[in-house]
Amino acid sequence: MANYFNTLPLREQLAELGKCRFMHLDEFEDGVEALKGKKMVVIGCGAQGLNQGLNLRDSGLDVSYTLRAAAIEEKRQSWKNATENGFTVGTYEELLPTADVVLNLTPDKQHTNVVETVMPMMKEGACLSYSHGFNIVEEGMQVRDDITVIMVAPKCPGSEVRAEYVRGFGVPTLIAVHEDNDPNGEGLALAKAYAVGTGGHKAGVLMSSFIAEVKSDLMGEQTILCGMLQTGSLLCFDKMVEEGVDPAYASKLIQYGWETVTEALKYGGVTNMMDRLSNPAKIRAFDLSEQMKDIMRPLYRKHQDDIMTGRFSETMMADWANDDAELLGWRADTAETPFEKTPAGDMEIAEQEYFDNGILMVAMVKAGVELAFETMTAAGIIADSAYYESLHETPLIANTIARKKLYEMNATISDTAEYGCYLYNHACVPLLADFMKPIKSDVIGKGLELDDTGVDNARLIEVNEAIRSHPVEAIGAELRGYMADMKRIV
C-alpha cells in the first residue's frame, strides 16, 4: 500500500486540503433518519467506541459491538465495557455479515490489520466508517469498491463525547466522505446522520475531507496541542526550580496553569487570554512569544512538511513495526522528568495568579497557537480547520494535564498524537535552550512585581494591534459566533 495523498496530483492534493465548510444546523433536519433501522456494528470498545456507541443507541439507533476473538474469550476491558452497558457483543463472523454500517474504532496502528480482516466479511454495499483518516490517507488502504467509506471524527476525547451528549449538547465534529468509495452517493447522508446520532450537530460540524482531517489533525496534536504543552511544562518547571521557586508551587502552577490560561481562549481567543495580563505583562508576553515564534518557526514547518510528505507516518510506522520501542521508551522518560515526579502543592492559587505568575506560559500558548495556525494555512489547510486543530482544542488538552499531568495527557490522546508529541518535544527543548537561559522568575513563578505598572501608549497600541489582527483571531471570532448562535452557554 502506498501513501494515498502522495498518489494524487498536486491539483487534487490542494483541492482536498482546502475542503472545509462549517455546516448549518438546518442541514441536519433529517436527523438520524438515514441510519434508522440499519444495523451499526462497532469494532473495538475503547474510548471512542464505547462513548460514540452509547450516544448512537440513545439516539434510537441499533448498535452492537464486535471484538477480536481474544478480547471476548479473555473478557477484556473492551468486552466488559460493551456487555456491562447492555450491548450485544459478538465475533466478527457473527455480526459483520449482516452489518449495514461498520464503525472502525480500533487504534490507528491496527487499522490495516483490522480492515483487511473484516472487509471480506462485510456485505455488499455496506458502509465502513472511521474517526480518523490515517489508514486511508497515510497507509493508502484500498477498500472494496462497493463499500461506502466515511469519516465522523469528534474533535474531543471519548469521555467528552459522552458527557456533552448527556448534557443535551455535543462536541464539534468533522465529517468526510472518501470520494473514491462512495458508490451509491449516500456517504454524506450517512455521515450527517451519524454526526446527529453522536450529538455533534449541536456543537458544529465541519464538512471536510479525509486528507484535510489527517494533515491538520496530525499537525495540531504534534505541535501546539500536546508537544508545546509538554515542552512548556518541562522547561517552565526546571526554570522555576533553578530560580528558587518552591517546587510544589511550580508543579501546581503548571499543572493547573495550562487549563486556566487556555480557558480564556474559549471565550475570546488569544486576544482575551492576553487581555487577562496587566499591560506591562502583556507586552512582556508578546515580546517573548515573538522571540519564540522566530526560534520555533522552522520546527513547525518541519513538522508540517514531514506530515505532508508522509515522512512522519513512515517514521512512526517503522516504530509500530518495531513493537513501539521508541514510543514506550519516550513514555517512560517522560514519567521520570522532575515536573512529572513533583506533586502539586496544596497552596491556594487564585485564578488571576495563574496569569500573573505564568507570563511565559501564556507566551508559549500564544506562540504555539499562532505558529501552528500560520503553518497549517500556509500549507493549504483551510482556516476553519486550522482553527479547530490549534486554538479550539488547546483548552481540551490542557484539561487533561490538570487531571494527572503529562501522564494523563499522553494516556488520553491517541498513540499517534503521543508519538508526534515526543518528536516535537525532543526537538523543541534544545531549540529553546538559549532562549531560556536569561529567563527569570519574573515571567515564570513570581510575577513582575512592578511598583509602576505604566506603559508606553504607542507600544501598547502596537502590541494590541498585532495580537488582534492575527488571522486566527478573525476566523476564531466567526466560528465562536456560530457556537454562540446556538446559544451555547458555557
Add this chain to the structure above:
Amino acid sequence: MPSGAISLDGLSVDFDGRFELVDITWTINPGEHWLIVGANGSGKSALAAVLAGEGSSISGTISGVPERVCLVSYERQAELIEAERRKDDADILDVISEGTPAAEIIADASHDHDLAQELVDSLGLRPLMGRAFRKLSTGETRKVMLIRALTRNPELLVLDAPFDGLDNKSLGWLQAHLAQLAATVPMVLVLNRFDECPDFITHVAYIDDGRLLETVARDDARAMAELGKLLHLQTTDLEVPAADPSAELPPLDPGEPLVCLTGATIRYQDNTVFENLDWTIEPNQHWQLSGPNGSGKTSLLALITGDHPQCYVNDIKVFGFQRGSGESIWQIKQYMGYVSTALQWEYRVGTGLRNVIISGFFDSIGLYSKSTDVQKALADEWLALLGMSHRADEPFNSLSHGDQRLVLIARAMVKHPPLLILDEPCLGLDDINRQLVLALIERICASGKTAVLYVNHRPQDRIPGIEEHLQLDA
C-alpha cells in the same frame, strides 16, 4: 437556664379539639424578644396564645411565665366583640343598647391611665372614645386592644399581628413605641410578613403544623434569609406557573401507565443490584420509593429515565415507548422532570437562573437552544414563586446548595411533565432548606397533572398527597 427564663418543655396543647401544638420545647431568656412566623394555620397564633395561658395542656410543662402577660390577637378581639354583642342580646329592656363606649373598654383594663390617654391621642382614637366599642371598625377595635395591653404594665407582651390594618401614621407611631418599650418589657410578636420584623427582635421561631421547627438568632443572616424565602413560598399568593401553551408535548394515551417495568433486573459481573422487579406507575399517581443506601433506588430510577445503560436489556415501557425499539432518549426525557444531587453536581455551570429554568424545556444542562419569549416569561414566573425574581441573571453556581435545589425543581417542572422524579431532593440540606424544598414539592403535588415519584431513604419524610409506596431492601 438563667433565672427569669420562660421555658416550654415537650409541651403539647389542645385547642378545643380544633388544633394542637405538639411537643414544643422553647426557651425565652431575659433580654430576648421573639418573632413567631409560619404559614397560615401553622399554629403561630396558638403558640403565642399559650404564653397567655390559653389551650389545655396535654403533656409537657411550661414554666417561668410572668403574672401579667398581655395578649393582643384577633381571637381576643373577636371574643371581646362577641361579649359586647352578647351583652346586647341579654338586654331584655326594649331600649336599644348602644353598647359599652370605647373609653370605658379602655379604662376597664388600663393600669396606667395617663399613658392610655396619650395613646388614644397618638393613635387618633380621641373622636371615637364615646362610640360603642362594637361599632368601631376592625382597625379601630384593634387599636383599642393595643391600648389596653400596653397600659396594663405588662411583664410579657404578646402581640399577634399587631400591625395588620393600621394606617401608616399609627403604624409608625406604634413601632416607635414598641421599640422604646423593648428596653424594659420582653415581647413576643407574631407577624405574617417577615419584612415587617422590628429591629428589636432578637430571635425568630418558625412553626409549621403545630410544631416548632426552627429557632434562629436574628444575627444569623443566612438562616434569616432562608427563613424569609420559606415564608414567601408558604404564604405567597402566586400560583405554580402554567405550562407553555405553544409547546405542548405529543399527547400520551391516558389509559396507558406512565411506566411499566416487568421483571426488571440490574446485574454486573460480580453483583446483582436487584432482580425481577415489577412496577407500574399510572398517570397522576404519586409514589414514594424508599430503601436503604445501596438498595438500588437510584439505579431503578435510572432505568426509567434511560440513564442506566441496562435499560436496553430490560422489559421497560415508558410513556408508551418500549425501550430499545428505536426511540431516542430525548423522546423519553421530554415527558419527565428530574432532580437529584447527581444532577446538581453535573449542573456546574455559570448559566443565569432564568436560563437554568428554561433549560428544563430542552432537558439540557446548560442552554443551547434559542428560547421563546413565552418560555422566558414562564421562567420569570417560577423565579417569582421562589422569591428569586431579583436574581434572574445570577450565575447558578454562585447559589447556595438549597437555592440550587429549588431552581432545579423549577427547571424540572417548568414544562409540566407527566412524571416528576425527585431523587432524595432534601439530601444534604439543613432543616430550613428541607422545609423549603418540601413546601415547593407539596405545592407542585397539589397543582396539577404531574405524577410525583419521590425517593428517599427515610420513610418518615413524607409528603402529603403521596399515597403509593415502594420499598426496596438492601
